[in-house]
Amino acid sequence: MRHFVEELDQLSNMLLEMCSFVESAVQRSISAVTEKDLYAAEEVLSNEARINQIEIEIDDFAISLLALHQPMAADLRLIVAALKINTDLERMGDLAESIAHRAKSLMEAPMIKPMVDIPHIAGLVQSMVRKSLDAFVQRDAELARSVLASDTAVDNLRSASYHELISFMEHEPASIRQAVDLIAVVRNLERIADHSTNIAEDVLFMVKGIDVRHHAEGRYGLDEGHESD
């Protein structure tokens, strides 16, 4: 039997492979929308099965580590965090798949004006995804905290784009189907951001052993910022 430390490294490496698949799926699904890139959309849809497969492999491996070794303290937190991050990554993959479906539907019509919001929101969300994954790789609590601080900005952008798209529909009923697709894209991006937040919280739990979910720590130790809605 290999040494436990090597197995923990293997678990981290499997999760990193999952991260890179999911990050790529998110990035490609956004290109599919903003650049009407059909190839990118198809690529996301065809990679989903692989992401689902890796999710199962990681869960099985993590559970076998719990069963075979009796991990304590930091090792136990790493394995529990891996199980949770794995679930979040798989859901992010699902959301990228939903965005790819919307992208294909959007390709059937000329691009409408409110589109300009999407690259802005997408840029912020992609930055949250990247930082949360880097925070996991580097066990970097400060980086994880910076992800938590971005969540409100995404919520505000989502809310603004929602109202913009509603009033657009009211004035251009011919674009209703497209606008509904765009609302769904923005909502999916916001949910990807939420999962990045979950991952950042799991990193803080893993690194520091503290639980910051649902503001258990109180504003994540940050002073600035106000809650929206």
Added chain:
Amino acid sequence: MRHFVEELDQLSNMLLEMCSFVESAVQRSISAVTEKDLYAAEEVLSNEARINQIEIEIDDFAISLLALHQPMAADLRLIVAALKINTDLERMGDLAESIAHRAKSLMEAPMIKPMVDIPHIAGLVQSMVRKSLDAFVQRDAELARSVLASDTAVDNLRSASYHELISFMEHEPASIRQAVDLIAVVRNLERIADHSTNIAEDVLFMVKGIDVRHHAEGRYGLDEGHESD
């Protein structure tokens, strides 16, 4: 130190308490929409903090059981399933909260015709929620399988209502805001059904030690039915 068996019972009881809070939140959020019941909506919103708190308590307790005992086989599967089901329940609570917000927004305008779909979809989703929780309580693999079989029906209803609401908006631009809210309610109901499916899968893993996610078992051992998108 109390006996491990008692602690596992306590974990199950905590999860049951969580179940009953979440099931009630889902049920009340649906009443808020279908009966324009403002009191129900406010109740869902005010109970969310309690659900978040129980989620943290369950996670902490499950992790302490992993740390203090060295659970094997069925006990380990129970604890891992509890961690996963806990996450799904908390997300279902979040979705009930989203539905309650939409319900409040919908109360501001007269009810529009496509409303008739919601009670039908809601009834099916509530039945999935109840069955998945009962399957957990009773460790009932057959009941869990019946939840998996309902998922496609919910997807089809969601898809039909989506197209109905889009064409409604095209003909009644004045109702766009309401129709978008209703699309969101249906989408949230479908996601609650997805989480019920996750719980049913976790119950099968816990009871049988088999992994049925992503059709790993092949159509859940069912012969009939076709995948929709």
